[in-house]
Amino acid sequence: MGRSARAPGRPARAARRRPAPDVRRHAITLVLLAFAPPLLLLLSASLRPPGLPPPAAGGLWPEHLSAESYRRAVELGGLGRAALNSLLVCAVAVPVSVLVAAAAGFAMTRLPRRGARLLVLLSLVALMVPGTALLVPRFALYRALHLTDTLVPLMLPALIATSPLYPLVYWVALRGVPADLYDAARLAGLGPVRTWWSVALPAVRPVTIALATFTFVLTWSNVLDPLLYVYDRDRATLPLALRSLATLDPTDHPVFLAGAVLATAPAVAAFALAQWLMRTRYGSPERTPR
Template identity: 35%
Template sequence: MTTRSRPPSTRAGRGILLTSGLALTLAVVVVPFYWLAVGATRSSGEIFDSPPSLLPGGHLLTNLTTLQETVGFGRVVLNSLGIALVYTLLAGTVCTLAGYGFATYRFRGREALFGLLMLGLVVPAQITLVPLFKMMAELHWLNTYQAVIAPNLALPFGIFLMRQSMAALPRELLDSGRMDGCGELRLLWRVALPPMRPALAALALFLFLYQWNDFVWPLIVLRDSSAFTVPVALASLQGLDETDYGAILAGTSVAAVPMAVVFLALQRHFVSGLLAGAVKE
């Protein structure tokens, strides 16, 4: 039985079509970021010029100065960075411990408890805003950083990701560690976590971006402008009569830098971490 190869013209046509599709996709992704960078260097009036100019302007320093004078943007960035880093560390620890427990322990009601936890993936977050706000008020945590960090430490997606990754570990590996006298925390640290580095990197990236971009909850619990995070501070620049879009775009450009740095630092492990545990041998 012979296999008929496609004519060279057909293969060339498919290659051109594929290349064109990839170029179009790249343009759709890159053009908004380019316009964001250009808008950050222009005044509000210049942003709405018709036809729009695609060349950088000369108002970047003016926009950054306006940000600093209006909302204290340097402190705001430090606020967001500190909150995101602390949240990533604490939530990563909680999700890892919970995922390890669900993956390695056998106890009555485990599947039901895990299924109940996974309901958090489909329940809209807005439903929990009022109960969480009342809880923070009773704890006297309003306008504090712990009110921003604490409510979402046990993030359902993070627990799911770590549980699926931990489930791929051979049971014999863990059992041999227990026979050698390892306690559970030491077993987790020395045996389970080293193969989980891609999953941990994906989890850290997801948690950092989740907290860095969070807007609604910090807007509700933070009242002092000196404690604002970046999304809340940028939203406060939108006035009823006048909005400085140049300053907003400049602040958005600065806010995108930490996200890009974190993603570039962890991109090697991101895809493999998300796929960890997806296929069982």
């Protein structure tokens, strides 16, 4: 009788909890609606014919759509070559940064508690150091190594995982991996490297996707480092080429905004791809079986 008396209460409690996913969905929709207008304004202004002034109130969407601004942006700003340079930098920096961060985070989980705490403290101290404080030492080092005016200085930060935060994120995630998996790998004769690659990394794939996305966006949109280390136009990255495009004719807003759309689209696509992978490969909280 006791079980039958409690059983009807469970669906009622579950029913009361069901609106929570809807609330989250509505909250996400509101956030998207807040960020959508600037993107729509950017897109609509880039589709105006070149040479036109910014649209007045009430005429946000052009009457005659034109892709001429995109063609002129690519030709005048050299955005095609710059995009290839940015892709090359990201193709090297993103995987190296993720692998270094994952290896460092895994190594921290293998350390004694006192050693791990010390590394966490050092990482937090490194996070507090302003990036601008390292510009002069880094420039002097790259210049002494004859690496200026190349793409190498844009890739080298990946050797330290781009940010001290990334190893900490992996450390927290890998601490949640069940110890039984590591014990099974040890019994199977796997060494530390094989255990890291075959056991630890597959267990934290969502973290890898998230950090890879953030690293790509940060590397793709980096304008300060190319401005300091790259001088030849043929080696310019896309943000640097976009900055040069803005100085050619500051009054030609459609051309500059067309270049901004081309520079923004890959970052938006990266976030969309990461979201799709999260939902299709690993599901969402609403889809988890009861």
